Every structure is written in C-alpha cells, then in structure tokens.
Amino acid sequence: MTPPLHRDRSLEELEHGRWPAPSADDTRLVATALALRRRPIGELTVEDMRLLIRQDIGLPYLLPLALEVLRDNPMAEGHMYEGDLLAAVLTRNPAVWTEFPELGRELRAIVSKLTGISKLTGLPPGAQQRAERLLAQ
Numbered sequence: 001m002t003p004p005l006h007r008d009r010s011l012e013e014l015e016h017g018r019w020p021a022p023s024a025d026d027t028r029l030v031a032t033a034l035a036l037r038r039r040p041i042g043e044l045t046v047e048d049m050r051l052l053i054r055q056d057i058g059l060p061y062l063l064p065l066a067l068e069v070l071r072d073n074p075m076a077e078g079h080m081y082e083g084d085l086l087a088a089v090l091t092r093n094p095a096v097w098t099e100f101p102e103l104g105r106e107l108r109a110i111v112s113k114l115t116g117i118s119k120l121t122g123l124p125p126g127a128q129q130r131a132e133r134l135l136a137q
Contacts, residue, residue: 007042011058047078053088087127
C-alpha cells in the first residue's frame with residue numbers, strides 16, 4: 001500500500017531524512033535532486049518528477065503523483081521528449097510494482113490504453129520493451 005499523499009510536504013519531511021547539502025564536487029543533477037527533495041511534492045513539475053523518479057528518489061510518494069498526471073496525459077512531457085515521464089515510470093526496477101501492486105495495475109491500465117492508439121512507438125526502446133512486458137503479465 002502506498003503512503004498517503006501529503007502534497008504540502010517535501011520528500012525530506014515525508015521520508016524523515018535530510019540529505020546533506022550539495023558539495024562543490026557534486027554534479028548539477030545531484031544538486032538539483034537535493035533541492036527538489038526540499039520542495040513540497042505538490043509543487044513538483046512533470047520534469048521534476050521525471051528527474052527524481054529516474055534517480056529512484058521518493059518512489060513511494062512520487063509514483064502515485066506521476067500516475068495521476070499520466071492518467072490525464074499518458075504522454076506528459078518534461079524537458080526531454082513527449083512521454084518522458086511515462087518512460088521514467090516504466091523503466092523503474094520491476095520490484096517496485098511488486099511492492100506497490102495497485103500502482104502496477106494502474107500503470108498497466110494506462111499503458112493498455114496507449115497500445116490501442118499506437119503511442120508506445122514514440123517511447124525509447126527500453127521503455128517500449130518494459131511496457132510490452134508489463135502488458136504480458
């Protein structure tokens with residue numbers, strides 16, 4: 001079961017853990033992820049969610065939010081390409097869907113609708129393969 005969504009809280013608050021401030025040696029990606037962990041999850045953009053999900057940060061809290069977006073717009077786009085949020089969600093370790101089966105069922109329903117309109121062809125090959133495997137389960 002996924003934890004309740006407290007959109008006014010940050011990942012740091014929800015996970016009860018503050019990560020260290022970025023150092024001068026950290027990459028821009030690390031600095032951005034650390035800053036996003038301090039922002040209330042209800043304020044995160046599609047791009048913010050895409051970035052954090054691709055880094056496996058805050059998945060119990062961010063996957064439900066991402067699926068809300070994908071329910072309305074399966075090809076929601078951050079800063080990379082059309083469908084980049086869906087690709088980020090699809091390419092997580094399959095164990096996450098075992099841990100959160102209700103989210104896996106919802107993702108399967110979203111992907112199933114896309115196959116009827118041939119939208120999966122716009123995703124990167126790895127995401128397409130994961131979508132096909134998800135539907136085959």
